[in-house]
Amino acid sequence: MTEAHSIVPSDELxxxxxxxxxxxxxxxxxxxxxxxxxxxxxxxxxxVKRGERIVICGPSGSGKSTMIRCINxxxxxxQGSIVVDGVELTNDLKRIDEIRREVGMCFQHFNLxxxxxxLENCTLAPIWVRKMPKKDAEELAMHFLKKVKIPEQANKYPxxxxxxxxxxxAIARALCMKPKIMLFDExxxxxxxxxxxxxxxxxxxxxxxxxxMLCVTHEMGFARQVANRVIFMDAGQIIEANEPNAFFSNPQxxxxxxxxxxxxx
Amino acid sequence: MSLTxxxxxxxxxxxxxxxxxxxxxxxxxxxxxxxxxxSITNTVLTLAGIALVVWIxxxxxxxxxxxxxxxxxxxxxxxxxxxxxxxxxxxxKFAQLIYGFYPADQRWRVNLVFLIGAVLLVPLLVLSxxxxxxxxxxxxxxxxxxxxxxxxxxxxxxxxxxxxxxxxLRAVAGDAAVAGLQFGFWLDFVITAALCVAVAYxxxxxxxxxxxxxxTMTAYVFAGFGILTFLWDVDFGLERVETRQWGGLLVTLVxxxxxxxxxxxxxxxxxxxxxxxxxxxxxxxxxxIEFWRGVxxxxxxxxxxxxxxxxxxxxxxxxxLLRALVGVALFTAAYIAEVVRGGxxxxxxxxxxxxxxxxLTWSQMMRLIILPQALTLVIPSIVNSFISLFKDTTLVLIVxxxxxxxxxxxxxxxxxxxxxxTLYTGFAFAGIVYFLFCFGMSRYSxxxxxxxxxxxRH
Numbered sequence: 001m002t003e004a005h006s007i008v009p010s011d012e013l014x015x016x017x018x019x020x021x022x023x024x025x026x027x028x029x030x031x032x033x034x035x036x037x038x039x040x041x042x043x044x045x046x047x048v049k050r051g052e053r054i055v056i057c058g059p060s061g062s063g064k065s066t067m068i069r070c071i072n073x074x075x076x077x078x079q080g081s082i083v084v085d086g087v088e089l090t091n092d093l094k095r096i097d098e099i100r101r102e103v104g105m106c107f108q109h110f111n112l113x114x115x116x117x118x119l120e121n122c123t124l125a126p127i128w129v130r131k132m133p134k135k136d137a138e139e140l141a142m143h144f145l146k147k148v149k150i151p152e153q154a155n156k157y158p159x160x161x162x163x164x165x166x167x168x169x170a171i172a173r174a175l176c177m178k179p180k181i182m183l184f185d186e187x188x189x190x191x192x193x194x195x196x197x198x199x200x201x202x203x204x205x206x207x208x209x210x211x212x213m214l215c216v217t218h219e220m221g222f223a224r225q226v227a228n229r230v231i232f233m234d235a236g237q238i239i240e241a242n243e244p245n246a247f248f249s250n251p252q253x254x255x256x257x258x259x260x261x262x263x264x265x
Numbered sequence: 266m267s268l269t270x271x272x273x274x275x276x277x278x279x280x281x282x283x284x285x286x287x288x289x290x291x292x293x294x295x296x297x298x299x300x301x302x303x304s305i306t307n308t309v310l311t312l313a314g315i316a317l318v319v320w321i322x323x324x325x326x327x328x329x330x331x332x333x334x335x336x337x338x339x340x341x342x343x344x345x346x347x348x349x350x351x352x353x354x355x356x357x358k359f360a361q362l363i364y365g366f367y368p369a370d371q372r373w374r375v376n377l378v379f380l381i382g383a384v385l386l387v388p389l390l391v392l393s394x395x396x397x398x399x400x401x402x403x404x405x406x407x408x409x410x411x412x413x414x415x416x417x418x419x420x421x422x423x424x425x426x427x428x429x430x431x432x433x434l435r436a437v438a439g440d441a442a443v444a445g446l447q448f449g450f451w452l453d454f455v456i457t458a459a460l461c462v463a464v465a466y467x468x469x470x471x472x473x474x475x476x477x478x479x480x481t482m483t484a485y486v487f488a489g490f491g492i493l494t495f496l497w498d499v500d501f502g503l504e505r506v507e508t509r510q511w512g513g514l515l516v517t518l519v520x521x522x523x524x525x526x527x528x529x530x531x532x533x534x535x536x537x538x539x540x541x542x543x544x545x546x547x548x549x550x551x552x553x554i555e556f557w558r559g560v561x562x563x564x565x566x567x568x569x570x571x572x573x574x575x576x577x578x579x580x581x582x583x584x585x586l587l588r589a590l591v592g593v594a595l596f597t598a599a600y601i602a603e604v605v606r607g608g609x610x611x612x613x614x615x616x617x618x619x620x621x622x623x624x625l626t627w628s629q630m631m632r633l634i635i636l637p638q639a640l641t642l643v644i645p646s647i648v649n650s651f652i653s654l655f656k657d658t659t660l661v662l663i664v665x666x667x668x669x670x671x672x673x674x675x676x677x678x679x680x681x682x683x684x685x686x687t688l689y690t691g692f693a694f695a696g697i698v699y700f701l702f703c704f705g706m707s708r709y710s711x712x713x714x715x716x717x718x719x720x721x722r723h
Contacts, residue, residue, distance in 0.1 A: 074618050100624035111619030115638050115717070124633060125623040177623060 024083070025050045025181050025212045026071055031080035033066060040066050041077065042236045050180075053213045055223040055244075058233035059259065064216045067233070068183045071214070072103045085180055101129060104174030108186040110166045112158040112173070118145065119154040122173045130177065137176070144172040148202050164195025168202050175206075182206065184215040220264060224248060232256045329693065343684040350690040351682070358676040365512015365667055371504055374415045375515055381408060382522075390709065392716055405526065410496055416511070416519075418503040419496070454494070458487035508586035512667040514698070516586070520593055520658040520668070521702075525651050527594040532601025533640075537631065539606055550602070557599035562660055565592040570664040589661050597654045604646040608639030641717045648710035652703045670695055 026048040033041035040063045048054055056064045069075040070082060073089055073096045082089045084099045112121050122141035126132040132140070145151045148168035150161075158166055167187055174182060184203065188196045200222050207213060207226040217223070223230050223244055230247040232240045232255075240247070240256045248264070251257045301311045332349030334342050343351035355362075364372050385404040388394040413419070462483045469479030511519070538550030557565075569588040577583075612635055620630040640647070662671040673691050676682070 072622055074621060097624050097626065100622060103622075105622040107615060107619065107622075109613075109615050111615040111622075113616065113619065113634055113638075115641065125625065128629050128633065129624045173623075 023050050024048070025052070025085060026214070027081075027083045028067075028070075029081045029083075031067075031070065031077045031082060033063075033070065033075065033077045033079075040236050041070070044080070044238060046231070046238065046241075048181075048212065048214060050212055051210045052228045053207050053211075053226050054215070054229050054231060055227040056214065056216045056231045056233060057218055057220075057223070057259075058239075062233040063236040064233045065185050068185060068214050068216055071181075071183060072100050072105055074105075101177060102180045103183060104177055104179035104181070105183040106167065106170045106174055106185065106187045108189050110158070110163075110170045110190075112166055112170055114158050117155050117157055118150075118161070118169050121158065121169060122176045125173070125177050141172070141176050144175045145169070147175070147205075148172045149198075162195060163191045164198045167191065167195075167199045171199075171202055171206070181212045181214070184213065184217065186216050186218075188217060188219055218263060220248070232259065234259070328689070339681050340684045340687075343682075343686055348684075348686055350693060351684055351686045352690065354676075354682045354684075354687055354690055355694050357682065358673075358679075361513060361676060362669060362672050363514045365515060365672055366510045367506060367512065367515065368504070368510065371506055374503070374506075378412045378415050379518075381411065392713070409523075409526075410493065414497065414501060414503070416506065416515075417508070418501075418505040419498075420500040420503070420505065421494075421497045454487075454491060458484070458491070461487065508584050511586065513672040514669045516661070516666060516671075517655075517658050517669040519586070520590060520661065521651075521655045523590050524593045524597050524654050524658075528597035528601050528650075528654070529647075531594070531598035533605050533636065535598060535602035536605035536609060539602065540609055554599045554602050557596050558603070560596075562593070562596050562657055563663060565596055566660060566664045568592075585664065586666060589664060589666055593654065593658070593661075597650060600650045600653075601647060604643050604650060605639060607646070608643035609635065611642050612639050641714070644710050644714045644717075648706055652706055655702055655706070656699060669698065 024047055026046070028044050028046045031041055031044040032039070044067055046054075046067075056068065058064045066075055070077045070089075071084055077089075085102050087095055087099055089095065089099060112118075113124070116124065119138060119141055122145065123134065123137040126137040126140060127134055130137075142151055142154065145154055148171055150165055150168055150172075153161060153165060153169070158169065161169065171187075187203070188199050191199060196219070200219060203213075203215070203222065204226055213226075215222070215227075227244045229241055230244050231238055232247070232251075232253070234255050240251065240253045242252075247256075248260065251260055300307075302308045328349040330349075332347060334348060334351050334353060337343060337351075337353040338357075342353055360369075360372070364375055367375055385400065385408055389397070389400050389404050394400070462480050465483035466476035466480035469476030535550050535554055538546045539554065541547050541550070566589055569592040570585060573588065574582060616634055616638065617630065620634040625633070658668055659670040661668055662674075667675060673695050677687060677691060
């Protein structure tokens with residue numbers, strides 16, 4: 001197996017941090033979802049502890065994106081319960097907003113706002129959702145832009161940045177809300193090969209700080225390096241979940257073996 | 266530098282530096298070669314275009330300037346065989362074209378309204394001018410109230426409000442006036458406002474769990490309406506000028522500006538309503554839009570002017586210009602709504618998701634993320650609608666409101682100026698005036714479009 005991308009060494013990844021009481025960050029119990037007649041999610045049960053880093057992989061159409069999009073209600077589930085940070089997701093808009101404030105998300109296509117500068121992209125939510133004064137929000141945004149190593153681009157527009165830079169801005173933008181949980185929906189799939197590394201480095205450094213992360217990705221090098229658990233999904237269900245070493249070296253399910261043999265060569 | 270392609274391998278020894286483009290394509294000659302004479306078809310079209318200009322322009326210039334009559338007091342000046350435009354006619358009728366039958370000694374009020382409007386509009390249009398918030402408030406809130414008072418004279422006699430129509434309060438309050446204000450009216454107003462706030466609270470409570478928002482909103486609406494009525498009720502000592510006496514460019518601008526300013530927010534609201542997830546809101550929006558789009562403007566104006574009074578209770582007879590204004594505004598709003606909907610549909614789903622994932626509420630998402638992008642996309646179409654509205658204002662002529670063109674046609678009937686060229690001169694002048702306004706809007710929209718286009722800025 002060839003490691004697609006060598007990432008900064010990270011021997012000092014913190015162990016899963018378990019504070020008493022609220023050690024569960026996300027819990028999905030018996031979650032089902034249908035798109036019309038099509039059953040996309042079938043009986044999903046998943047518990048993510050605080051500080052845990054989960055990588056979700058699987059073929060396209062397996063429901064992995066749908067699952068993490070259910071966690072911040074970009075998709076609605078029809079059966080079962082989803083509890084995020086101690087709050088159960090219902091139709092109550094207040095609860096949804098409460099959860100979205102605590103859950104950051106990065107998308108495959110970045111979804112930056114093209115009519116706003118990088119800085120404005122980052123300060124928008126702190127100012128309007130957290131009601132932060134503009135100056136504080138800008139300081140916070142510059143802090144995170146420095147962290148993702150592009151403070152010099154702050155006054156440019158998203159259209160002027162490369163894909164990798166845009167995705168790092170998207171990460172900084174999500175971090176500006178000081179989220180407790182970060183969701184990544186194939187953050188590197190739309191990037192040129194040369195840019196994947198810079199985004200993964202940012203994600204690794206985030207993991208090193210103990211952020212609770214759920215990543216849908218096919219970057220198996222990343223999964224090996226930072227994941228506590230790798231989850232393999234197919235046909236709307238979780239097929240196999242294991243810690244990365246065991247998952248890659250000794251997959252149990254036939255479907256997992258087939259999938260791994262296709263993507264690792 | 267020697268390159269060999271024979272052996273199939275190549276390793277670059279030094280990177281090439283960028284060179285300036287070859288001189289053929291730069292400069293005036295390069296530009297002409299590229300754009301005017303690049304092919305046979307292009308050359309033929311260029312020559313045909315030049316021929317057309319040569320054919321049209323000289324006679325036009327001769328009519329408008331060279332052969333034109335510039336001085337004179339009546340038709341005698343403009344009679345003759347080879348006479349061009351009769352400008353003294355325009356000069357003699359100029360005041361009428363601008364003010365209509367607005368009393369001559371009161372025309373300073375119109376001038377003041379034009380002046381204040383221009384002074385407030387210019388900094389609003391210059392995008393880099395600071396204090397946009399204050400400026401918008403002055404132009405969109407204070408200016409209309411001021412213009413209304415100046416143009417009509419204000420001092421509307423507010424005597425009946427909702428309950429008064431049912432004869433409920435007159436008995437209690439009588440016609441007592443306190444400090445020039447109708448006591449009965451304001452008592453009525455306050456009671457009605459309180460009732461409406463209570464109803465809003467109940468509805469909000471039942472529908473959304475908390476009625477506070479709805480109640481506050483209703484209270485604000487009533488407070489605003491109260492201030493408005495109060496201001497309009499004050500006697501500023503201005504002579505009352507009926508809208509029947511208004512005319513000319515004044516009416517054209519009043520209809521166009523009111524139409525533009527009111528149809529825009531209404532159109533946006535309708536577009537959002539049409540894309541709403543709430544079926545009743547969606548249905549009402551669709552019905553509204555399709556109704557107004559399905560009816561010609563002339564029908565709307567006719568209906569508003571001649572048929573609406575038949576359906577209204579006796580004594581209720583809204584002003585003729587007001588009815589035309591409402592008709593034009595609603596009509597345009599339906600078109601704007603469809604244009605804005607087009608813009609909304611062009612915004613990728615990811616923008617909505619990005620905004621929602623950050624915890625923005627629906628109204629924040631629309632206001633800060635979606636609408637700015639959607640409206641920027643449809644600026645050309647919106648301005649298209651506005652230009653069309655501006656020109657359609659001439660249709661109010663059929664309901665006996667004399668706008669700019671109406672006044673012009675009235676001026677044609679003056680026997681003092683009956684010459685063979687009067688008609689041509691008048692229409693040429695009208696054409697120039699309408700063109701200036703429409704061309705101005707068009708150029709401004711291009712400027713804004715380029716200014717706001719940040720998505721592809723490199």
